[in-house]
Amino acid sequence: MSFPKLFFSVVAFVGFYAATAQVPRKIIVEHFTNSKCSICASRNPGFFTNLNNQTNTLHLSIYPSAPYSSCHLYQQNPVDGNARTNYYGVYGSTPRLVVNGNVIPNIQDYSAASMFAPYQGLTSPVSIHIEQQKFGSDSIHATVVIKAEADNTLGSMLLFAALAEDTVFYAGTNGESRHYNVFRKALSAVTGSAINVPTAAGDSVTATFSSAANSSWNFNRIYTLALLQEASSKNVIQAEVAARRSHL
Numbered sequence: 001m002s003f004p005k006l007f008f009s010v011v012a013f014v015g016f017y018a019a020t021a022q023v024p025r026k027i028i029v030e031h032f033t034n035s036k037c038s039i040c041a042s043r044n045p046g047f048f049t050n051l052n053n054q055t056n057t058l059h060l061s062i063y064p065s066a067p068y069s070s071c072h073l074y075q076q077n078p079v080d081g082n083a084r085t086n087y088y089g090v091y092g093s094t095p096r097l098v099v100n101g102n103v104i105p106n107i108q109d110y111s112a113a114s115m116f117a118p119y120q121g122l123t124s125p126v127s128i129h130i131e132q133q134k135f136g137s138d139s140i141h142a143t144v145v146i147k148a149e150a151d152n153t154l155g156s157m158l159l160f161a162a163l164a165e166d167t168v169f170y171a172g173t174n175g176e177s178r179h180y181n182v183f184r185k186a187l188s189a190v191t192g193s194a195i196n197v198p199t200a201a202g203d204s205v206t207a208t209f210s211s212a213a214n215s216s217w218n219f220n221r222i223y224t225l226a227l228l229q230e231a232s233s234k235n236v237i238q239a240e241v242a243a244r245r246s247h248l
Contacts, residue, residue: 021150021201022123025100027057027116028227028239032085032096035172035179036068040095044176046111047097054116058239060164060225062183066092072170073182076216080162081183083190088234101234125152126197128240132224138213142187142224142242146197147204154199154237158192161209161226164241165217181225184217192229 029051033040051059063074064085074081082091088103090096097104100119108115131143144161168179187209198205213219227239 022125023127023149023238024056025119025122025124025237026239027054027100027119028236029057029059030084030088030098031059031061032064032090032094032098033061033179034063034068034071034094034174035073035170035176036071036174037094038174041172041174041176043095043110046109047095048180050111050113050115053113054120057116058225058241059181060162060183061179061181064091064094067094072172073168073179076214077184080186080190084183084186087191100236100239101229124238125150125154125201126228126238128226128228128238130224130226130240130242132242134219134222137219140211140213140219140222140224142209144207144209144224144226145204146195146206146228146238148198148201151201152197152199154197156194156231157197157228157237158231159188159195159207159226159228160190160192161187161207161224163187163211163222164225166221166223168218168221184214184222185211187211187224192231194231195228197228 033044051057062084063071063081065074065082085091088098090103096106097110104115125148127147127149129145133141162183163185165182165184168182169177170179171177195205195207224242227236229236
């Protein structure tokens with residue numbers, strides 16, 4: 001599978017930044033689900049209520065082929081959906097949750113606020129900013145800026161950038177008719193592309209991505225999401241979504 005070409009650049013900013021200028025670390029939930037899965041239909045509502053009660057929390061729904069390869073949303077992004085699922089080793093059943101790169105046991109109560117407790121109030125030495133431009137109704141350009149807010153030794157990390165659709169209206173056979181933040185396409189490698197995080201506070205690194213639209217998307221609802229994670233542990237250091245931009 002080929003991916004859009006990436007361009008990286010490092011920009012130094014002049015000025016004083018305290019070495020302890022950490023910023024809030026956002027929570028990103030990668031939610032593996034399926035539009036034909038009756039268990040998903042029973043567990044997802046409680047999860048979404050729980051999710052919506054959290055702060056600084058992002059969400060991405062991913063549709064793998066198991067347990068139902070006939071899932072319509074899986075079929076619209078089959079390679080990326082399965083690859084991201086296998087990346088975390090959760091292929092085979094749905095629903096499954098991965099929070100900030102950590103696999104949540106499937107026996108966990110997804111509606112319990114305690115599930116998010118270990119990830120609330122954490123900080124990060126980096127921030128992510130995404131500038132997104134849409135051209136007409138058929139292409140999108142995204143610039144992802146990772147800025148060191150504090151001196152750090154993070155070094156080489158993985159940047160996962162993707163396009164998501166905020167709401168897909170589709171009547172799944174399990175009774176779910178609205179599907180939120182649906183993973184539509186990987187802009188980076190689906191397991192993340194290597195990027196060196198600046199070590200000095202105030203410096204930044206930039207990655208740019210471009211993609212054509214797909215006829216199965218509602219392009220007005222498409223947005224860019226990015227997360228930065230450690231290669232070995234898969235721990236997410238920071239995550240962000242783009243502010244909406246008008247078409248050009």
